[in-house]
Amino acid sequence: MGKMMMKKHTLSISHHCCFLLSLFSIFTSSKSHNYSDALSKSLLYFEAQRSGRLPHNQRVTWRDHSGLTDGLEQGVDLVGGYYDAGDHVKFGLPMAFTVTMLSWSIIEYGEYIAGAGELEHAIEAIKWGTDYFIKAHTSPNVLWAEVGDGYTDHYCWQRPEDMTTSRQAYKVDENNPGSDVAGETAAAMAAASVVFRKTNPRYSYLLLQHAQQLFGFADKYRGKYDENIEVVKNYYTSVSGYNDELLWAALWLYKATDNHRYLRYVIDNAHRFGGIGWSITEFSWDVKFAGIQVLASQLLSEEKHQTHKSILERYQSKAEYYICSCLGKNNGTKNNVGLTPGGLIYIRQWNNMQYVSSGSFLTMVYSDLLQKSNRKKLKCQMGDVTPQELLQFSKYQVDYILGSNPLNMSYLVGFGPKFPTRVHHRGASIVSYRENKGFIGCTEGYDNWYGSSDPNPNVVFGALVGGPNHKDEFFDKRGNYMQTEACTYNTAPLVGIFARLHYLENAILHASY
Ligand SMILES: *[C@@H]1O[C@H](CO)[C@@H](O)[C@H](O)[C@H]1NC(C)=O
Ligand SMILES: *[C@@H]1O[C@H](CO)[C@@H](O)[C@H](O)[C@H]1NC(C)=O
Ligand SMILES: *[C@@H]1O[C@H](CO)[C@@H](O)[C@H](O)[C@H]1NC(C)=O
Numbered sequence: 001m002g003k004m005m006m007k008k009h010t011l012s013i014s015h016h017c018c019f020l021l022s023l024f025s026i027f028t029s030s031k032s033h034n035y036s037d038a039l040s041k042s043l044l045y046f047e048a049q050r051s052g053r054l055p056h057n058q059r060v061t062w063r064d065h066s067g068l069t070d071g072l073e074q075g076v077d078l079v080g081g082y083y084d085a086g087d088h089v090k091f092g093l094p095m096a097f098t099v100t101m102l103s104w105s106i107i108e109y110g111e112y113i114a115g116a117g118e119l120e121h122a123i124e125a126i127k128w129g130t131d132y133f134i135k136a137h138t139s140p141n142v143l144w145a146e147v148g149d150g151y152t153d154h155y156c157w158q159r160p161e162d163m164t165t166s167r168q169a170y171k172v173d174e175n176n177p178g179s180d181v182a183g184e185t186a187a188a189m190a191a192a193s194v195v196f197r198k199t200n201p202r203y204s205y206l207l208l209q210h211a212q213q214l215f216g217f218a219d220k221y222r223g224k225y226d227e228n229i230e231v232v233k234n235y236y237t238s239v240s241g242y243n244d245e246l247l248w249a250a251l252w253l254y255k256a257t258d259n260h261r262y263l264r265y266v267i268d269n270a271h272r273f274g275g276i277g278w279s280i281t282e283f284s285w286d287v288k289f290a291g292i293q294v295l296a297s298q299l300l301s302e303e304k305h306q307t308h309k310s311i312l313e314r315y316q317s318k319a320e321y322y323i324c325s326c327l328g329k330n331n332g333t334k335n336n337v338g339l340t341p342g343g344l345i346y347i348r349q350w351n352n353m354q355y356v357s358s359g360s361f362l363t364m365v366y367s368d369l370l371q372k373s374n375r376k377k378l379k380c381q382m383g384d385v386t387p388q389e390l391l392q393f394s395k396y397q398v399d400y401i402l403g404s405n406p407l408n409m410s411y412l413v414g415f416g417p418k419f420p421t422r423v424h425h426r427g428a429s430i431v432s433y434r435e436n437k438g439f440i441g442c443t444e445g446y447d448n449w450y451g452s453s454d455p456n457p458n459v460v461f462g463a464l465v466g467g468p469n470h471k472d473e474f475f476d477k478r479g480n481y482m483q484t485e486a487c488t489y490n491t492a493p494l495v496g497i498f499a500r501l502h503y504l505e506n507a508i509l510h511a512s513y
Helices: 002-013 016-029 035-048 093-114 120-137 150-155 179-196 201-220 244-255 260-268 287-302 304-326 352-373 389-400 445-449 488-511
Strands: 144-147 168-174 379-380 383-385
Touching: 016 201, 016 389, 016 488, 035 304, 093 120, 093 144, 093 179, 093 244, 093 287, 093 488, 120 144, 120 179, 120 201, 144 179, 144 389, 150 287, 179 201, 179 244, 201 244, 201 488, 244 260, 244 287, 260 379, 287 304, 304 352, 304 379, 352 389, 352 488
Parallel strands: none
Antiparallel strands: 144 168, 379 383
């Protein structure tokens, strides 16, 4: 992390004054929010989602230990990790994507997270995930990819501390492969190894060993994990298949190792795996092509990668299709991302905010990349786009999330004066276990808490809920899970974005005096 950031810092100095000045109007013409407060809260959310034995420094104190026998039936220790959303299943694929995006946030914007005093919390959020992945990867070709299942879990409405539902664990192995979940876990561990390289080199090395083995497993034994772990269907089916995860893992491994073998993989399989074929307008836990294309574009700016210029440029042109689509600058409506009347990225009604945070992250990273390049402008079909415009777009999305929207509602829970109070979240909606240890049974939660019109007794700070519909409307009801449920991968990209905006705003305020 250190080395990479130093380089970035010196690179940006030459344009520092002018770029900041050009941003002045972006930060003064529209309402800004307290991004450092948002950053602190976003990291609290990961503590609320913790499964396992909670540490003494746990700050979200309405939670307690849970899932302490996870894996026991299968003879493996799977205690720890994250609950995915408002339920208590530990889904490996989205958990790994969450950790990859948290790591990317630090790799890209770690100096700003540190500047806001939150680096330690951000690193802890990653480590809570990677400690679990280490446990779950019990031998080179075995990865435990899910604990619990959506069907039995959703039948109950309970606090995690009271859980009575099945905690059966499910794995992928040579005979039942899952290249998508193994690939994403490899990506997460490789990206995290970059984060830990300076501060905890032994841990970083350990993560890298696991990442390399997992990638080997994913690549050698090809298969879609949902064909082998049937219970994940209807929850986290890998619709895009595993080709994107293989490219994504190889790119992160290349970043982590500098080993040319991984870059070759990304170049040689670019076409066959759809890396340079798919023009796509979403980036998510399932579909990673846009993220791959942005990472590959970053490589293009380095001299040593010029031998692969032609393939990398094809990745870049697809990255730019995605970025242009966010800005509505591709030719034709269906080539552009939809927006609500209030200007929010709109892809689909169920948990739309995940696409807002992932899209804002990529446009911000691309803004920085473009600013550092000597092109300075992105050529879209319908006109040029400047780095400032990309940043402005990203900031607009984030400001919408934080309350600059038709309902004046912050969709980041616990932020600002008005936010969702009936988040679809079992733990948050029931009295805290620390306050009332009396057992609350499977359906008792539905009877006494789920249907209540009262606000949740616990505020799940930093959760980004599914958000408004295509008309900017939002109904704050626990049963409205498409809008009021939050997921870990919604918040993960925001960690980097909040830090970047906090830094820029301060830099501009100081530059203007
Ligand atoms: C932003 O929020 C933090 C609390 O997280 C507070 O300490 C700080 O004063 C706030 N900044 C501004 C400018 O209001
Ligand atoms: C956009 O697409 C339409 C229909 O294919 C075409 O006629 C038009 O020239 C295109 N515009 C640009 C700027 O490429
Ligand atoms: C949102 O805030 C604006 C400006 O303060 C106000 O004019 C508008 O009526 C508010 N809208 C709602 C739905 O509260």
